[in-house]
Amino acid sequence: MWRRAASLSSLIFSSSQPLRDQQGAYSLKAWKFFCADSSKGAGYFSKEKNLFITFVLGGPGSGKGTQCAKIVENFGYTHLSAGELLRREIASNSEDGAMLLDTIKEGKIVPSEVTVKLIQKEMESCGNCKFLIDGFPRNEENRIAFEQIIGAEPNNVLFFDCPEEEMIKRVLSRNEGRVDDNIDTIRKRLKVFAASHHPVIEHYSKKGKLYKIDAIGTEDEIFERVRPVFAACEGAQ
Numbered sequence: 018m019w020r021r022a023a024s025l026s027s028l029i030f031s032s033s034q035p036l037r038d039q040q041g042a043y044s045l046k047a048w049k050f051f052c053a054d055s056s057k058g059a060g061y062f063s064k065e066k067n068l069f070i071t072f073v074l075g076g077p078g079s080g081k082g083t084q085c086a087k088i089v090e091n092f093g094y095t096h097l098s099a100g101e102l103l104r105r106e107i108a109s110n111s112e113d114g115a116m117l118l119d120t121i122k123e124g125k126i127v128p129s130e131v132t133v134k135l136i137q138k139e140m141e142s143c144g145n146c147k148f149l150i151d152g153f154p155r156n157e158e159n160r161i162a163f164e165q166i167i168g169a170e171p172n173n174v175l176f177f178d179c180p181e182e183e184m185i186k187r188v189l190s191r192n193e194g195r196v197d198d199n200i201d202t203i204r205k206r207l208k209v210f211a212a213s214h215h216p217v218i219e220h221y222s223k224k225g226k227l228y229k230i231d232a233i234g235t236e237d238e239i240f241e242r243v244r245p246v247f248a249a250c251e252g253a254q
């Protein structure tokens with residue numbers, strides 16, 4: 018079941034989904050308690066209850082990174098972009114660098130263990146317990162590897178729903194010097210996305226964790242669709 022994030026009333030207080038929204042709010046209260054309780058102690062990361070995780074999904078150029086920056090600014094999450102972690106790994110001349118670069122240029126998905134280990138390292142070294150994990154999981158293998166290695170599931174999942182032509186337009190004008198921001202790679206990436214994202218979305222939809230966001234509009238308009246998801250968790254409504 019999709020959870021459309023079109024407006025506060027239809028999203029958070031939808032009569033068809035009140036229970037899950039209450040649970041979301043309670044989850045964050047529990048998180049605040051455990052986070053405060055364990056912030057001085059060792060091994061806090063391994064306690065699943067300490068983490069409050071949102072996966073941020075959507076095709077290439079759908080606006081994940083742009084909206085994550087706004088969520089960080091407004092709600093104090095730590096933003097972990099899987100693609101950015103992989104690019105950093107390449108830049109650090111790691112032994113996997115050549116394989117990672119080739120995979121990214123081809124628009125394919127890197128073996129999950131590599132990506133999850135990079136995410137894990139960042140999560141463990143970060144004092145924050147609230148994470149936005151952007152561009153992950155991109156397929157079922159990613160999803161299962163995260164659950165197995167990290168031992169946690171996301172509390173919420175955002176999915177930015179954007180037409181292909183708009184994604185192509187945005188990626189080609191992104192201008193960040195990325196090796197994959199070219200028409201050949203973007204076409205390959207869109208095929209990979211079309212072939213692999215549905216099972217992940219369906220999985221979280223069935224669990225009542227999915228918020229589908231219409232990604233067409235200005236950046237600010239889209240953030241106003243995103244804001245209620247996080248405001249509800251903060252108990253600020």
Ligand SMILES: Nc1ncnc2c1ncn2[C@@H]1O[C@H](COP(=O)(O)OP(=O)(O)O)[C@@H](O)[C@H]1O
Nearest residue numbers: 077078079080081082083187190191234235236
């Ligand atoms: N709502 C929007 N309308 C137009 N352009 C956008 C919008 N949101 C983001 N962009 C631009 O589109 C490009 C891709 O956005 P980005 O956040 O990097 O997407 P993603 O992380 O999903 O690939 C960037 O150049 C960004 O500035």
Ligand SMILES: Nc1ccn([C@@H]2O[C@H](COP(=O)(O)OP(=O)(O)O)[C@@H](O)[C@H]2O)c(=O)n1
Nearest residue numbers: 077078099100101121125126127152153155
């Ligand atoms: N979970 C992930 C995320 C990214 N990647 C790789 O990194 C590339 C760039 O990912 P990204 O999230 O930075 O891309 P955008 O969707 O932001 O354009 C992807 O096309 C994949 O090659 C991956 O293999 N596995």
Ligand SMILES: [Mg+2]
Nearest residue numbers: 081082100152
């Ligand atoms: Mg991005």
